[in-house]
Amino acid sequence: xxxxxxxxxxxxxxxxxxxxxxxxxxxxxxxxxxxxxxxxxxxxxxxxxxxxxxxxxxxxxxxxxxxxxxxxxxxxxxxxxxxxxxxxxxxxxxxxxxxxxxxxxxxxxxxxxxxxxxxxxxxxxxxxxxxxxxxxxxxxxxxxxxxxxxxxxxxxxxxxxxxxxxxxxxx
Amino acid sequence: xxxxxxxxxxxxxxxxxxxxxxxxxxxxxxxxxxxxxxxxxxxxxxxxxxxxxxxxxxxxxxxxxxxxxxxxxxxxxxxxxxxxxxxxxxxxxxxxxxxxxxxxxxxxxxxxxxxxxxxxxxxxxxxxxxxxxxxxxxxxxxxxxxxxxxxxxxxxxxxxxxxxxxxxxxxxxxxxxxxxxxxxxxx
Numbered sequence: 001x002x003x004x005x006x007x008x009x010x011x012x013x014x015x016x017x018x019x020x021x022x023x024x025x026x027x028x029x030x031x032x033x034x035x036x037x038x039x040x041x042x043x044x045x046x047x048x049x050x051x052x053x054x055x056x057x058x059x060x061x062x063x064x065x066x067x068x069x070x071x072x073x074x075x076x077x078x079x080x081x082x083x084x085x086x087x088x089x090x091x092x093x094x095x096x097x098x099x100x101x102x103x104x105x106x107x108x109x110x111x112x113x114x115x116x117x118x119x120x121x122x123x124x125x126x127x128x129x130x131x132x133x134x135x136x137x138x139x140x141x142x143x144x145x146x147x148x149x150x151x152x153x154x155x156x157x158x159x160x161x162x163x164x165x166x167x168x169x170x171x
Numbered sequence: 172x173x174x175x176x177x178x179x180x181x182x183x184x185x186x187x188x189x190x191x192x193x194x195x196x197x198x199x200x201x202x203x204x205x206x207x208x209x210x211x212x213x214x215x216x217x218x219x220x221x222x223x224x225x226x227x228x229x230x231x232x233x234x235x236x237x238x239x240x241x242x243x244x245x246x247x248x249x250x251x252x253x254x255x256x257x258x259x260x261x262x263x264x265x266x267x268x269x270x271x272x273x274x275x276x277x278x279x280x281x282x283x284x285x286x287x288x289x290x291x292x293x294x295x296x297x298x299x300x301x302x303x304x305x306x307x308x309x310x311x312x313x314x315x316x317x318x319x320x321x322x323x324x325x326x327x328x329x330x331x332x333x334x335x336x337x338x339x340x341x342x343x344x345x346x347x348x349x350x351x352x353x354x355x356x357x358x
Contacts, residue, residue: 055191085229118319
């Protein structure tokens with residue numbers, strides 16, 4: 001099991017271009033659909049906690065590791081998410097002089113942008129499968145989206161407010 | 172010769188631990204710049220932007236990547252490892268503490284609160300996606316790539332690597348001239 005966790009999350013790490021949010025649909029496909037490690041509702045819950053905690057959402061993989069294999073699972077999943085990407089960044093950082101004037105560098109960063117964004121839309125759909133299943137949850141999702149678009153509210157404050165509303169109305 | 176001074180790895184550890192524990196998503200790169208460029212003057216703005224552009228094209232969350240590259244620049248291999256770990260671990264530990272609550276919520280009130288959070292996370296994600304997509308409103312090819320990549324992942328069940336392998340070269344070819352939109356900064 002630890003070996004499978006390592007494999008799934010290291011591959012996600014290597015391909016986590018564009019900040020890591022783009023890995024969410026593949027993380028869902030691997031951990032919910034293919035391996036049945038967690039349910040869609042658990043996935044959505046862990047994703048939400050990833051939004052509540054500081055740091056990148058991709059860190060939610062740590063919670064999947066915890067659910068699958070306890071503390072050793074959490075440690076293995078975290079290391080597998082961090083180390084392969086870190087090693088690639090380290091090598092790029094070492095070689096940076098060679099790319100210093102390369103015009104393709106900025107162009108590549110721009111080219112990754114729309115692809116990652118498409119995958120973020122797909123991530124929203126994956127999360128919705130486990131999170132939105134009745135009128136009340138649809139209403140919370142819509143209000144949260146409108147609030148985020150209309151204000152500069154900190155996302156953690158939004159998540160805390162949604163938790164309070166959920167505790168009151170979703171029981 | 173780079174104008175940046177070498178910095179003690181212990182100092183890097185303290186700075187990135189603090190930033191890692193207190194900053195959120197898209198705000199992290201800006202917080203790093205405030206601390207490392209403006210407050211401590213360890214790097215010039217130009218150096219910061221160079222390192223940031225490497226962090227953006229590399230895999231992994233942008234802000235720990237940036238921390239790693241800053242550590243590497245200022246304090247070599249040890250600085251890189253210390254900064255990367257320091258930027259990544261506080262959020263992981265906070266998440267684990269929250270996760271202890273979420274793993275098996277027996278209390279109905281905790282279950283209900285987490286359902287509320289998960290529903291809000293859906294709205295939050297679509298709001299972020301919409302806001303970032305609006306940056307491309309005058310760039311039809313980019314909008315088509317956004318839609319095609321989303322559809323490929325959702326309906327074609329195309330894997331992450333296949334999606335990147337197919338769409339990044341197409342997108343690169345279509346990004347020949349400087350685009351008006353900027354690369355989104357994921358968290």
